[in-house]
Amino acid sequence: MQFKTDKSPLGGMSNVASVMRQVLYALVPGIAVMTYFYGWGVLINIVFSIMIALSFEAASLWLRKRPLKVFLSDYSAIVTATLFALTLPPLVSWWIIVIGLFFAIVIAKQLYGGLGYNPFNPAMVGFAVLIVSFPLEMGQWMRPQFSDGHLPSLLESLTVVFNGVTDVFNTQQWDAMTMATPLDDVKTELRRGVYFSEVLQTRDYGFISGKAWEWVSSAFLLGGLWLLFKGIINWRIPTALLFVLATMAFVVGWIEPDVHQSPLFHLFSGATMLGAFFIATDPVSACTTPRGQLIYGASIGLIIYIIRTWGNYPDAIAFSVLIMNMSVPMIDYFTRPRVFGETSGRKQ
Amino acid sequence: MSDDIIEKSPKVNYQQLIMDGLWHNNPGLVQLLGLCPLLAVTGNVVNSIGLGLATLFTLVISNASISFSRHWVRKEIRIPFYVLVIASNVTVIDLLMSAWLPHLHLVLGIFIPLIVTNCSIIGRAEAYASRNAMLPAIVDGMMMGLGFMLVLIVLGAMRELIGHGTLFENAAVMFGDGAEFLTVQVIDDYKGFLLAVLPPGAFIGLGFLIALKNLLDGWLEKRKKSSVSVIPVAVENIS
Amino acid sequence: MTTSSARKLWKFHGGVHPEFHKDSSTTTSIASLQLPKRLILPLQQHIGATPKLLVSVGDKVKKGQPLTEIADDQLGTSLHAPSSGVITAIQKHAIPHISTLDGDCILLELDGEDDWGDCHLTPYDDIEQCDTSALLARIEKAGLVGLGGAAFPSSVKINSSTKKGIDTLIINAAECEPYITCDDMLMRERADEIVIGIRILLKLLNPKQCLIGIEDNKPTAIKAMQQATQQLDKVQVCSIPTIYPSGGEKQLIKILTGKEVPVGGIPLDLNMLCHNVATSYALYKAVVEGEPLISRVVTITGDGVQQPQNIEALIGTPVSDLVAQAGGYTTKAQRLVMGGPMMGFALANDDIPMIKASNCFLVASDFALQQANSPHSSQAQMPCIRCGKCMEACPADLLPQQLFWHTQAKDFEKVTEHKLNSCIECGCCDFVCPSHIPLVSYFRFAKSEIRAQEEALAKSDLARKRHEFLEFRKIREKQERDEKRRKHKEALQKKKAGATAGKAKKDAIQAAMARAKAKKVAREAEAAKANAKDIKNESEA
Amino acid sequence: MKKHVTAMKKSGFLLAFFAFVGVLFVSVSHVLTKDKIIENKRLLLQHKWNEVLDISRYSNDLNDDNRIISAEELDLPYDSTVYLARSKSGEPVAAIFRVTTLEGYSGGITLLVGVNYKDKHLTGVRVIEHQETPGLGDKIEVKKSDWILGFKGKFLTTPDVPSWAVKRDGGEFDQFTGATITPRAVVGLVEHVLMYANTHLQQLFLEAPTPPKTSEAQ
Amino acid sequence: MIEYLFIIIGTVWVNNIVLSQFLGLCPFMGVSRKLETAIGMGLATVFVLTLSSISSYLIHNYLLVPYGLEYLRTISFILVIAGIVGFTELVVHKTSPLLHNVLGIYLPLITTNCAVLGVALLNVQKSHGFIESGLYGFGSALGFTLILVLFAAMRERIAASDVPEVFQGNAIAMITAGLMALAFMGFTGLIKA
Amino acid sequence: MASEIISAVLVLVGLAGLLGLVLGYASVRFKVEGDPITDQIDSLLPQTQCGQCSFAGCRPYAEAIAKGEVSINQCPPGGEATIQALADLLDVEAEPLDAELAEKENIPTVAVIIEDTCIGCTLCIQACPVDAIVGAAKHMHTVIASECTGCELCLPPCPVDCIVMEPIKETPESWKWPEPSHPVTALQDIAVSVIKKEAA
């Protein structure tokens, strides 16, 4: 009797897809809270991004003569698109999304060989390109719904995204509806000599940070914990990142009180939680050795704090992640763990 | 030592020299030499032309002088000697530019003195001029210079177009105040795409240019092969 | 001293918990196989030198008769005829080897009499009375090899251990791999015999302690072993947590003693010896019953056979006969694997013999293997997403994802730096990889590539040395020749000079000079002629 | 040792010789272009001054008639230069301040601020150097937006009128959408210069000029 | 003291000589195919760059300025650099064959590394003092080494990637450098001057 | 004006002269004999000594490479692997094997002497660069397979053509684990097979 010995690649649904799907599930609470505060713009960003990302992915795969179905159904482009969309201000113009995703999917991912090969985090490349090129468009966020912001209806939102703001609102209305993000705003105010505690008293702020942001961040934290529980990500990167960020904020705040943001403010503003649990943990572009992951997470936390405090960019997740991405091969190389049976340094 | 061999060989293949400089061994796309100015000043076409010309002159003159004096130079002072020749040329060009094209001189900044270390020049000096007679050395310098300038201009145009939607902005800087008409607003009401004129844009742009060259080479190769095997007549016509 | 909970246990990093599927083959007791018609005996059953044949085609052999032997200074063991019969051929035949290449085999047609003739070894009834050297000689003569894995010649292991002396004897009864139950059944049914085997080892090696490691999913076996070892002070039966690969010798040692076998080392470096239970049973048989290693217990299992079970079968039995004994194939039989789903390898057909190292034949459907997440199933391979799951599972603390990356890039220098040779090929990484990358296959590829490179390097070094020596020799020979000629000439001259003496000597010299001159002229003339000829030829051409 | 000496001699001599030839060329071209280059530098500066103060309004050479005001005196991070423009008759016409603030979004912003002598109104303001974000803060360049032109003619009536601020802070100057910091810094600096000029301008014209300096052309 | 620290931070991170000043790109692209060679090149550059910024400072301030010969800057700097490099190479070659194995082949390349001349010229342009010049050179070289080594490690990783054919080799390396430059833009504004 | 030029010339000529002195001194003082790089190159070559590189054996070729006289792609027995190793060592771009030389398939072979035909002329012994052939004059010769490098140099001298090259056989012991198919190519195969199926 004859038996098969080959490993034919047919059949069997890949599990990479299920890993990616879990990430998407974990994002749901955050997306829901964001939509609640910022309205349709959030969902439009996500849906449109996913469509564009899949188109770019399909086009590049086709050009590279790679199987479309296998790679389109691995959900990785969808995860990239969703994370990318979450970093965009709601109601940003459609062409900005397209440019960002071109850099994310085509340049940062497919040029390196697609899934698994990209050294840089695609979503963050997309975002960084945009913030560098279109700081104006990327810096204006909606005012969250109950700090007397009027949230545009679905139709209004679609018009703004695809036709431009001026078709729906006049400049004054628009200016009233938008604001800099809390991280940006606090930084501006601190620079003017306003104390941090005073800034927190103004209308757009809640208990520890921006009125909407503290809830959004909590929702992402929840999703992140679920990912941890499911074993999709491990604890090292997020823990090291959050710990170093908070410690830095604590130490600097202790040296110069009230002219810096508080540790809690840092943790619950901007994309900190999203970054710690969903972005810095992108397995493909992060460190892969245990010690390397600690170094990687901690360095990201440190760079975030440095840029937020002394640099130009109000939120620094993207740049910190990218900077550490480029150190990954180096770190991985020098943090190879002790192999079973190697005499440990302790014993000598 | 291989000096004499080449010296004696009667014919220099000028056609090959030309193709090497412009395409096959292009300093910017293939040898990857002289990258600093290539990336730093190609924010727009005008700067590209300015630096391209300066480099071209330097290459020709230094190739000529090095070829001329190649027999007297001892091995251990080879590099200082090249450097001396090139640096003198560059300084002269620097002075002339700052006298006659002050605006351009200002924009190009330290990248004019840095032509001295433009690796492609020393590279040519060592690899070609120091082993060949004057004439081929000059042709080589010219072609390498032209090839380099070509890349500078293409990259400059690409970045300016994508970054600002214009071409020949600041033409006045180079050609004098009358030349403003040269500036073309290619895309009206263009928002601008800053990345293209920032450092990352320079690298990525050059990356795409290199890829484009690879693509073209691939096509040419294929064409050549298929035409050779399928229609030999056509080959005769081409050559 | 048999309490199993008394001992502190350690943990090794990683490991996995696959579905074990051990129940189906433990419902019936160990069956013994009817004599097959024909045995296929591969000459080479394990690493080591090619053995020397003692028989030839047409020979009638008795049961237990040695068929091959190995030179004293070489690694290996002898092979014995598992039953009596006639040797019909010595030729290439399919063997259970990953390469699926054929190997040299002795084909033995059995006469069905199972006649020992005078080949039975003397049984030693009372092992306590035996002297050590006799025991050692017996182990060597009986062709014993380790039955737990690599089939490494036991005599070598035991000999080197007696020389160095050991503290701890480890008996590996973990049987951690899914589906396999041969050790389990052996312990349930023949614990006393196993313990006699262990006592032989104790006598030979006199260690301070002996630890028997059994996974806690085999309570019956644990009980049986505890019962059987009650009398022995030094021996302790340890129930260890069920986790694959607790049976890997390095892992087992870590679990039981907390010590790690150094990289590239062997247990002996820690003054330990590790043997499998089946090996000690074989030891019992060899010493007490005088039977060389001609049979073993093997598990036939999987959803591809009708009645999964353990069979005590002769070495060389074709798999088809084993399966027939197990009730034949079911319709699900799609793949045949020797060994378990984690470490075994796929075979192309069942006309392949079982060998000393065969502990299990798994006949399974693709579906079952896929459920077991075995590398032998066919699942789409995706690129590595560097999730690190493999790293978390690796019992050798390696970074399989990096090893894989560099293997793909064929950067074997980096692969070596990442300590590929510490990989025990356990397959844990394959098992957890969400991208279904056959990592172990990549690692085996890298290992054989590195080995090939080393061999090529050694060969080129050798070639260089030989070439250099050749050049040297040529020069020396030329010198010697010149020297000889000169001496010869001198001697001649001396002789002449001696003979004529006096003024004749002068003449002689002059004459010689004249001769030389004449010769020179002649030579020059000749050269000129040749030259002219050359020129002429050339101009003609 | 002998070998050293000959090798040294040869290399030294050769290099020196080549250096001689090279430097000869360079020096000659230096001599030929020297004056032109200095002239260019002067023109370049003049071009800049002309943007904030019409050249027809004064006739002295500002290169020779300027003062350095120390950082402390003006309460700015760096020393500033003030160029004093006089009519043909030597009458004070206006002063041009070259001042730098570090209040910009990403560092220093250097301005030329022209202040009329008589009524202390602004004859013009231009940005010479800045590192503000392209696309946001760089609208202070005259190339990108005519915002900076809006200063011309403005003056400081009473020191504490709130109109010297961007609209967001209740003043009369526009900010740019999404960028308040940069305009805030520019407005603040101009106001600062005007306040200083209000009180010190007269005295500045009386002091002796600082010796001419040329390094600024860099 | 703190301003010296700022010079180092500034040259390494904010105004990285390769990624934002565009100097030293040829060795950056050329010697980054393997990690070990990159490290060697980095070390050699640190040595030469520091030494040459100091000596060009001395030449400028004690030879050129007193005689009003600033226009000979380029020539004299490059001569000195070439000299230092040549001399170092000869010495290292003789005294430490091991070190020569590591650094030797990179040393001649450094002459044509425009970072070395660039830094010397920038020192003059920014009118740095003696210590500042040395630190500026050292910091720049450090920045160069850091980026070079990171880049080499990345290229080794990319070498095993499934990069589309036309982008293999230099094209993808350029794009990677571009993305690195993008990442480094995150540091803009860190040091305000 | 003249004085300006003179001072410029003096300063620079002085500088250059000094430099020349120093370099001239150093070039003699620190002169190095021998070249360790040759050894490194030689150790990468396959030592087949076949001369296909047009040099008399591997070492001369290594010397030539070290001097920069020839390119690194001239050794067919070494194949791509050797070229890659040389490229790494010398930090140059790897180039494909020289087209003219690349024709021969690179399967490892050994020489085998057909013993019945051999007349024992010893010519092959003299030709073999690694002394892999043993035998005395007028006696049949044999090749020691483990020493033979497969260079084929013994073929031409044999007057009775009794030496043949045989590919080294693969046994289970010498068997090399094959490289698992690349995931992407594997996936490409699916795509192709799917397309084919659809077409059919």
Ligand SMILES: Cc1cc2nc3c(=O)[nH]c(=O)nc-3n(C[C@H](O)[C@H](O)[C@H](O)COP(=O)(O)O)c2cc1C
């Ligand atoms: C090359 C080689 C040499 C070995 N030498 C010895 C030895 O001298 N003494 C010994 O006790 N075991 C020796 N071993 C046996 C190993 O310790 C080990 O028990 C055997 O390889 C089976 O292990 P496994 O089934 O876990 O793979 C050797 C193994 C190999 C592969």
Ligand SMILES: Cc1cc2nc3c(=O)[nH]c(=O)nc-3n(C[C@H](O)[C@H](O)[C@H](O)COP(=O)(O)O)c2cc1C
């Ligand atoms: C991953 C792995 C799992 C193993 N599992 C077992 C096992 O369950 N039982 C066993 O006896 N040997 C197992 N072995 C083999 C042992 O490592 C070792 O070779 C054996 O116990 C030595 O005994 P022997 O010489 O008597 O065969 C395993 C080896 C490896 C590499």
Ligand SMILES: Cc1cc2nc3c(=O)[nH]c(=O)nc-3n(C[C@H](O)[C@H](O)[C@H](O)COP(=O)(O)O)c2cc1C
């Ligand atoms: C990347 C980035 C760059 C910025 N650059 C500038 C700038 O150069 N000048 C400026 O005034 N504001 C700049 N801003 C905006 C400020 O951070 C801040 O949001 C703004 O000054 C507040 O304006 P608003 O009052 O209109 O909300 C930048 C913001 C971002 C995110």
Ligand SMILES: Cc1cc2nc3c(=O)[nH]c(=O)nc-3n(C[C@H](O)[C@H](O)[C@H](O)CO)c2cc1C
């Ligand atoms: C835990 C986790 C986090 C991820 N984070 C990102 C991310 O930050 N950016 C991104 O583009 N893709 C992310 N992905 C998706 C996927 O890894 C990514 O598209 C690959 O980089 C593509 O090769 C993530 C996937 C997982 C499982």
Ligand code: SF4
């Ligand atoms: S488990 Fe598989 S996908 Fe994950 S890192 Fe390991 S090899 Fe890569």
Ligand code: SF4
């Ligand atoms: S097969 Fe090797 S790499 Fe994989 S888990 Fe086992 S020991 Fe680790």
Ligand code: SF4
């Ligand atoms: S071709 Fe290769 S193997 Fe043959 S002699 Fe030359 S270097 Fe040696």
Ligand code: SF4
């Ligand atoms: S036996 Fe022939 S083929 Fe083999 S090494 Fe000697 S000469 Fe070469």
Ligand code: FES
């Ligand atoms: S041009 Fe700058 S290093 Fe080559």
